[in-house]
Amino acid sequence: MPRVSAIIPTYNRKAFVLEAIDSVLAQTYEDYELIVVDDGSDDGTGEALKQYGERIRYVYQQHQGVSVARNRGLELARGEFIAFLDSDDLWLPQKLQMQVAFMDAHPQVQICYTDEIWIRRGVRVNPRKKHAKYSGWIYPHCLPLCIISxxxxxxxxxxxxxxxxxxxxxxxxxxxxxxxxxxxxxxVFFIPEHLIIKRGGHPDQLSR
Structure with a gap:
């Protein structure tokens, strides 16, 4: 059984999702399964993903939204750990390795998250101070805005x-x-390393 279940929901993002999948397959940590839930794409996504063969678990569903797609991935997941990847984002190669090592070193911890590199319309931008990350009991910091990707x-x-x-x-x-x-x-514990690339500013974001 894989230790990590990586789940990518996607909808009509053929070019983006190929890059997202490649970023998972490039992970230095290899004990994972990759589940791609296609939320009713009609842009040739399914055909494009055939190239990956058994390296991914591809699931197609009628278009029902990103929440249903993520929940479908959860239902199929076999791993001890769950990691979501939005299909317009990318993981850097050591993302899973560093997080699994942290969780193994702290077995009482239920969730950890990492810092992000932000790309908007193809240009790297610096997050505003209000988007600062926190560790521990972060609920009060979450009330004004969403700080976890x-x-x-x-x-x-x-x-x-x-x-x-x-x-x-x-x-x-x-x-x-x-x-x-x-x-x-x-x-919620924060790992202060830039381990994902978060891309935005395009019109087809699954959630904003």
Whole structure:
């Protein structure tokens, strides 16, 4: 059984999702499975992903939104740890290795997240001070705005039995809702390394 289940939800992002998948396959940590949940793409995504063969688990569903897609990935996951990657983001090669090592060294920790490199319309930008990251009981810091990117987090699968999964009734901010539930119950630990590239400013973001 893989220790980590990496889950990529995607919808009509053929070019982006290929790069996201490649960033997972380039991880220095290799004990993972990669689940790609296609939320009803009609842009040739399914055909493009055939090149990966058994290196990914490809699942197609009718278009129901990113929450349903992520939850479908959770249902299929076999790993001890869960890591989401939005299909327009990228992981740097040591992302999983550093996070799994942290979780193994701190078995009481349920979730950790990392720093991010922000790219907006192809240009690297510096996050504003209000987007500073925190470690520990971060719930008060989460109230003004969402500070955790889904692509940066690594969680023990058991955490979802405590807090539930993504709410499919929310049209936006579905990840924010989850992080508030998590941060209200558990300390959230920050790894101060830039281990993901978060790309935005394009019109087809799954959530904003």
């Amino acid at each position: 889904p692509s940066s987090a690594l969680m023990r699968r058991d955490l979802f039995a405590e807090v539930g999964s993504f709410d499919p009734d929310l049209p936006v901010c579905e990840d924010y809702d989850l992080w508030l539930r998590v941060a209200a119950r558990f300390p």
